[in-house]
Amino acid sequence: MNKVTLKELAKVLNMSVSTVSKALNDSHEISDATKKIVKKFAQERNYQPNPLAKYLKLGRSNSIGVILPSIGNPFHSQIIENLHNYASQHNFNLIIMQSKDSEEIETKAIKALLNQGIDGIIISPAHETSNIELLKKIHESTCPVIIFDRINYDLDTYKIGVNNFQSGFNATEELIKGGRKKIVILCGKNIGVTKQRLAGYEEALKRNSIEVNQNYIVYCNYNNSFEEFDNDLKEKIAYLMQDRATAPNAIFGTTDTLTTRVLGILADLEIQVPAELAVIGFANTEIANSLNPALSTIRQPTAEIASLSIEMLIKLIANKKNRSQIDFQEFKLDSSIQLRKSTDLSS
Amino acid sequence: MNKVTLKELAKVLNMSVSTVSKALNDSHEISDATKKIVKKFAQERNYQPNPLAKYLKLGRSNSIGVILPSIGNPFHSQIIENLHNYASQHNFNLIIMQSKDSEEIETKAIKALLNQGIDGIIISPAHETSNIELLKKIHESTCPVIIFDRINYDLDTYKIGVNNFQSGFNATEELIKGGRKKIVILCGKNIGVTKQRLAGYEEALKRNSIEVNQNYIVYCNYNNSFEEFDNDLKEKIAYLMQDRATAPNAIFGTTDTLTTRVLGILADLEIQVPAELAVIGFANTEIANSLNPALSTIRQPTAEIASLSIEMLIKLIANKKNRSQIDFQEFKLDSSIQLRKSTDLSS
DNA sequence: TTGTAGGCGTTATCAG
DNA sequence: CTGATAACGCCTACAA
Numbered sequence: 001m002n003k004v005t006l007k008e009l010a011k012v013l014n015m016s017v018s019t020v021s022k023a024l025n026d027s028h029e030i031s032d033a034t035k036k037i038v039k040k041f042a043q044e045r046n047y048q049p050n051p052l053a054k055y056l057k058l059g060r061s062n063s064i065g066v067i068l069p070s071i072g073n074p075f076h077s078q079i080i081e082n083l084h085n086y087a088s089q090h091n092f093n094l095i096i097m098q099s100k101d102s103e104e105i106e107t108k109a110i111k112a113l114l115n116q117g118i119d120g121i122i123i124s125p126a127h128e129t130s131n132i133e134l135l136k137k138i139h140e141s142t143c144p145v146i147i148f149d150r151i152n153y154d155l156d157t158y159k160i161g162v163n164n165f166q167s168g169f170n171a172t173e174e175l176i177k178g179g180r181k182k183i184v185i186l187c188g189k190n191i192g193v194t195k196q197r198l199a200g201y202e203e204a205l206k207r208n209s210i211e212v213n214q215n216y217i218v219y220c221n222y223n224n225s226f227e228e229f230d231n232d233l234k235e236k237i238a239y240l241m242q243d244r245a246t247a248p249n250a251i252f253g254t255t256d257t258l259t260t261r262v263l264g265i266l267a268d269l270e271i272q273v274p275a276e277l278a279v280i281g282f283a284n285t286e287i288a289n290s291l292n293p294a295l296s297t298i299r300q301p302t303a304e305i306a307s308l309s310i311e312m313l314i315k316l317i318a319n320k321k322n323r324s325q326i327d328f329q330e331f332k333l334d335s336s337i338q339l340r341k342s343t344d345l346s347s
Numbered sequence: 348m349n350k351v352t353l354k355e356l357a358k359v360l361n362m363s364v365s366t367v368s369k370a371l372n373d374s375h376e377i378s379d380a381t382k383k384i385v386k387k388f389a390q391e392r393n394y395q396p397n398p399l400a401k402y403l404k405l406g407r408s409n410s411i412g413v414i415l416p417s418i419g420n421p422f423h424s425q426i427i428e429n430l431h432n433y434a435s436q437h438n439f440n441l442i443i444m445q446s447k448d449s450e451e452i453e454t455k456a457i458k459a460l461l462n463q464g465i466d467g468i469i470i471s472p473a474h475e476t477s478n479i480e481l482l483k484k485i486h487e488s489t490c491p492v493i494i495f496d497r498i499n500y501d502l503d504t505y506k507i508g509v510n511n512f513q514s515g516f517n518a519t520e521e522l523i524k525g526g527r528k529k530i531v532i533l534c535g536k537n538i539g540v541t542k543q544r545l546a547g548y549e550e551a552l553k554r555n556s557i558e559v560n561q562n563y564i565v566y567c568n569y570n571n572s573f574e575e576f577d578n579d580l581k582e583k584i585a586y587l588m589q590d591r592a593t594a595p596n597a598i599f600g601t602t603d604t605l606t607t608r609v610l611g612i613l614a615d616l617e618i619q620v621p622a623e624l625a626v627i628g629f630a631n632t633e634i635a636n637s638l639n640p641a642l643s644t645i646r647q648p649t650a651e652i653a654s655l656s657i658e659m660l661i662k663l664i665a666n667k668k669n670r671s672q673i674d675f676q677e678f679k680l681d682s683s684i685q686l687r688k689s690t691d692l693s694s
Numbered sequence: 695t696t697g698t699a700g701g702c703g704t705t706a707t708c709a710g
Numbered sequence: 711c712t713g714a715t716a717a718c719g720c721c722t723a724c725a726a
Contacts, residue, residue, distance in 0.1 A: 005703060353719065
């Protein structure tokens with residue numbers, strides 16, 4: 001209700017506002033004695049500086065906007081958790097927005113963030129060209145932008161993602177090493193990330209002299225409800241399995257959702273994992289270990305992605321000079337593989 | 348870089364700042380002609396009002412702070428997602444903080460939020476008395492506080508949670524209906540939420556003339572690493588199962604983590620679900636359906652919890668008058684049960 | 695209908 | 711070492 005202000009403190013203490021302000025900010029031009037008195041009194045009165053006034057004066061709000069497709073999935077919630085940790089280490093706050101993979105919602109999110117006076121944006125864009133003009137304008141004028149995860153995006157800035165080609169390659173090779181050659185790859189939205197994982201998959205096949213079977217490249221529709229999605233995927237797998245001669249013996253899932261869902265579907269279809277079908281896939285969820293069978297996963301280094309994103313953004317925020325001069329880098333981090341029962345072909 | 352301000356617009360337009368401000372805010376005291384000119388020019392120059400200045404003037408920041416134990420788990424990320432939706436409908440932003448169940452971290456989070464100038468707080472406290480004095484002071488003076496989920500907390504405000512007693516009762520009865528009487532209950536932190544779910548469990552047993560077996564009430568330690576946690580739980584279950592005469596035939600998990608993890612552990616122990624042990628538990632994850640066997644769950648109504656929290660908080664923010672006069676309510680929402688294979692005892 | 699002036703709470707500059 | 715004063719960008723009485 002009745003907030004204590006500098007002015008009030010000054011009045012009661014019989015000092016000027018500026019003296020009080022300086023004392024509280026530990027200015028060297030204030031005597032220790034005065035500082036002590038002021039600080040003690042401020043504490044007594046439970047004085048809290050008004051952040052808005054401070055930020056107005058300073059021209060910064062010490063908050064960072066984050067836009068990602070959706071908060072719900074494990075990869076993103078890990079990203080958020082880590083962004084949080086690093087941001088707060090630097091005394092920055094996070095304001096999170098989701099785009100739901102829609103350019104329109106993304107536009108709103110960007111505007112809402114600007115409207116909130118954030119100092120910078122960290123974004124995984126809705127798609128490869130979504131809001132590109134808007135982001136470009138913002139980045140070049142008011143507010144620096146950093147891109148993560150979906151880094152195939154034509155904006156000249158720091159980009160932080162994983163080496164999707166290599167990850168796809170490694171996962172596929174792991175299956176081949178186990179003796180599986182008929183490998184289905186499950187793909188989500190046909191965006192850069194997916195394309196590169198797919199390219200890695202194809203390269204691994206090629207290196208092992210296995211021909212790419214187009215029927216094994218399965219795209220799944222995310223826009224439907226969970227049920228429709230499940231039924232769609234189930235149908236596709238059932239169809240592939242029906243002909244003994246061409247039935248696959250392994251599955252590689254390129255997204256969290258695809259990878260975890262497919263296990264349930266295989267159970268429903270009473271397909272043995274890994275005996276009939278080995279399964280590996282991208283997934284950052286802790287649940288991988290609790291699935292039955294335990295799921296082999298490719299894990300993205302969310303902590304590193306987050307720490308680099310924050311670090312680079314803060315660099316840009318601090319460095320007010322012309323951003324067009326900077327030599328921006330693209331970081332492609334390595335993912336790691338956890339092998340569990342779903343690819344255990346030893347027996 | 349160079350933000351356009353009202354002052355600059357006014358200068359170029361040869362008008363006063365106030366005219367421009369009023370025109371942009373559609374004040375009735377400005378002629379349509381002037382409004383048109385001003386608005387057009389503002390758009391041309393891509394004028395964006397400085398939110399910090401505005402908020403300083405208006406005394407509000409239009410942002411809400413949220414504190415919860417951890418962002419990572421499905422229940423909380425659903426809560427966040429929903430809070431988000433409702434908040435943005437009211438033009439409020441969300442600033443999220445996690446307490447990691449630590450009072451100390453929670454204290455920091457609260458202070459960081461105040462320091463950011465938020466208009467209100469929505470919190471699920473670290474424990475039943477954490478930061479109680481601080482929150483009380485804040486709530487009664489500067490900034491209204493709403494409590495959700497862990498609502499056994501001695502603060503006079505709106506509280507939004509689920510009917511944990513009833514939920515525990517229903518889950519247990521479901522198992523009993525299926526013919527299972529030797530039911531283990533897995534409990535996490537011994538806080539109000541857990542206690543009530545346990546009380547519901549005990550009441551269901553009592554009503555069905557089943558004696559409570561203290562050995563079936565299993566507490567798990569969350570503070571350890573995932574591995575230790577798994578091993579701990581595994582050991583406890585293995586121990587209970589070893590004596591044929593007293594071995595349980597059902598498990599009720601009182602938290603998301605416990606419920607999903609236990610399936611993996613049972614698979615490891617090669618215990619058949621539901622044949623040997625039926626499993627049901629609290630869980631808000633979409634993955635329940637992909638688990639093997641598909642997991643029967645008690646689902647908390649995250650959308651309702653979120654919408655009520657936002658609604659009540661905004662009410663308090665708008666209503667600046669003395670909060671000590673308000674007749675605060677406690678909302679206890681119903682959870683819902685999804686029965687899947689892990690409790691399917693029909694065969 | 696438009697303009698002037700004051701203030702929101704803070705920090706920064708400069709003078710005393 | 712301390713104090714007066716201006717400024718950050720916006721809004722809003724009140725005066726013209």
